[in-house]
Amino acid sequence: MLKIYNTLTRKKEEFVPINLGQVKMYVCGPTVYNYIHIGNARSAIAFDTIRRYFEFSGYTVDYVSNFTDVDDKMIKAANERGITVPQLADKFINAFMEDTEAVNIEPATMHPRATENIPEIIEFIADLIDKGFAYESEGDVYYRARKFKHYGELSDQSIDDLEVGASRHVDSQEFEKKEDPIDFALWKAAKPDEINWDSPWGKGRPGWHIECSVMSTKYLGDTFDIHGGGQDLQFPHHENEIAQSEARTGQKFANYWMHNGFVTVGEDNEKMSKSLGNFVTVHDIIKNLDPQVLRFFMATTQYRRPIQYSPLNIADAQNNLSHIQNAFENLDYRLNDAQPESSTDVTAEVDNYVSRYTAAMDDDFNVQNGIAVVYELVKYSNVYAEREVVLKDDLTLLKTTLQRLVAVFGIELRVETLDDAKIMELIAQRNQARLDKDFAMSDKIRDDLKNQGIIIEDTPNGTRYRKE
Template sequence: MLTIYNTLTRKKEEFKPLHPGVVNMYVCGPTVYNYIHIGNARSAIAFDTVRRYLEFKGYQVNYVSNFTDVDDKMIKAAAEQGITVPQLADKFIKAFMEDTAALNIEPATKRPRATESIPEIIDFIKVLIEKDYAYVKDGNVYYRTRKFKHYGELSGQSIDDLETGASEHITAEEIQQKEDPLDFALWKAAKPGEINWDSPWGQGRPGWHIECSVMSTRYLGKTIDIHAGGQDLQFPHHENEIAQSEAETGQQFVRYWMHNGFVTIGKDNEKMSKSLHNFITVHDIIKHVDPQVLRFFMATTQYRRPIQYSEANLQDAQNNLEHIRNTYDNLTYRQRDAQNGNDDEVAQRVAAFTQQFITAMDDDINVQNGIATVYELVKYANVYAQKPVVKAEALKTLKQELEALLGIFGVRLETSNCEIDDQAIKDLISKRNQARAAKNFALSDQIRDELKAQGIILEDTPQGTRYRKE
């Protein structure tokens, strides 16, 4: 039985989608004014992993994740770069798609842009005005927060505490315009020279929160199964989404809310963010780090837990992934001399490992217990691969299971290049084998070092010398 921790109820609940066999899932995407940093990537990786596990369980997942392609930050960045907001959006959407592809994040079922839903946003706001949940002031449209009785439940805060916090972060102009400091913008009147669209309230653009309500309900229906994003979106973004969506539709907006933990950095475990200028972009890090290592590093921490980014932790992830890859290569190598047939014990043990993995992952996608099971499988596979006699079907079963389980983490297990075409390298390996047979270990070590300098790694096994490119 799959359980998911629901942020709204603050407890784990049995997962039952609205439509049997189908999961409608919305994940808040980036504001595309810069390259994504690894804190942004954490959310994309975490919920891609959730999606992959749901698909492993047999669900059809309709996965929608948006691009915020117009807001204050984008207007400012476009002006600084001397380009239009759409040009800025196109530049960083392209970069996002390249970076997430490198991290092996599955393409979303739909990747809508906020600017593609302007008519729907306007219609949505009209309904809120008609229901007296929103009001117009000087070309701006604001949501009457106190009118929504459940406001604050997602973040677990009282309306009075929220009002105090809000009053400290709004300008004098907003105080004059708003009926209440807690009220938030659904539509913003355009300033001179800003990108804008015509509306019944004058030229302007959508507020940040309204776009996700409109796009999620437009593509997934009035009630969606899972809405996910970073903890920093819990308030005010997701709180506001609930208020405006349920006011407009009169229905429950989301059945299960999921929020991922932060990526922290430095000795003080400071949250990584663009506003704190302490971020590392995916665009930069994958220039010198295998994207699959970064993916493995983030995907193997349970989504609600924080991740501390450090070179040491990243190196640990690289070592663990390399161990798994080497095991996979060991199995591939032994296929050369494997006997036909299967091994019943291997089939039984693999089935047991699979069930152990499912039990772990069914507990709120507990990837840390899940990867622990994978490590047990790896240990077993290595022991089997060292046996004098192995069976071809058993090796195939072990390889397929490793591929399937690591695939849920978004990690590919390509076989290393064990076949080397360079005849000179093969001759050196043969010469080293002759030196070892003659107990000329000085020459043997010299050849090993020479090959290592060329990026060729040797592994001496009972079945002969195995070699691969580093």
């Protein structure tokens, strides 16, 4: 029985989908004004891992994740680069897709953009005005937060505390436009030379929060299963989404709210963010680090927990991933001399590992306990591969089980096959190592090739090779 920690109720709840065997899931995507840093990637990887586990468990998943392609940051960044907002958005949406593909994040079922949904946004806002939940003020449109009786429940804050906080952060010009300091913008009047669209309230553009309400309900329905995002979006973004959506539809917006923890850096475990200037982009880090290692590092911490980014923790992830890969290769290598039978004992052991893995992951996607089971399976596989007599079906079962379990974390296990050109390149490196009397390197290359079924033979006419 799969249980999810629901931020709204602050407890674990049994997951019961709206439609049997189907998960409808919306995850807030990035504002595309720069490359994503690994704090942004943490959310994308966490929810991709969750999605993959649903698929592992037999669900089909409708996964929608948006791009915010117009807002204050977009306008500022485009002006600084001397390009248009759409040009900036196209550049960094392409970069996002490249970077997320590198860390093996499955593309969303749909990646809608705010600017592709302007008519629907205007219609949504007009309905809120008609229902008395919103009002126009000098070309802006604001939502009456106090009118929504559940406002503050997601973030567990009282309306009075929110009012005090809002009063401190609203500038005087905006304060005069609002009926109440806690009201928030649905539509912003355009400033001179700023990207804009026509609306009943004059030229302008959407506020940040309204786009997700529009796109999630447009593509997933008035009520859907799961809404996810970073912990920092809980308030005000997700709080405002609930208020807008439920005021319009009269229906519950999302049944389960899930929020991932931050990535922290430094001795003080400071949250990584662009505003603090302490971020590392995925685009830069994967130039020098295997993207699978970054993926493994992030995917093997339970989504609600913070992750500390450090060279030591990256090295640990690299080492652990290597152990899994080596076990997989050991199993594959022993297929060369395996007997064509299987053992019921091995099948029973594998079933036990899978059962324990599933129990861990069913507990609010507890990937740390899940990967611990994988490490035990790795140890068992290594011991089995050292047996004098091994059975083909057992080796295949162990291989495929390792592949299935780590695929949930976005890791693809495979045995690299060497083409003739690569083999000749390695033989040339070995010959040079022998000339340099670097016999340790020479022996290592020979042994590595042997492990991949390539036998080297030194003859009076040069080095030859054959494939077993």
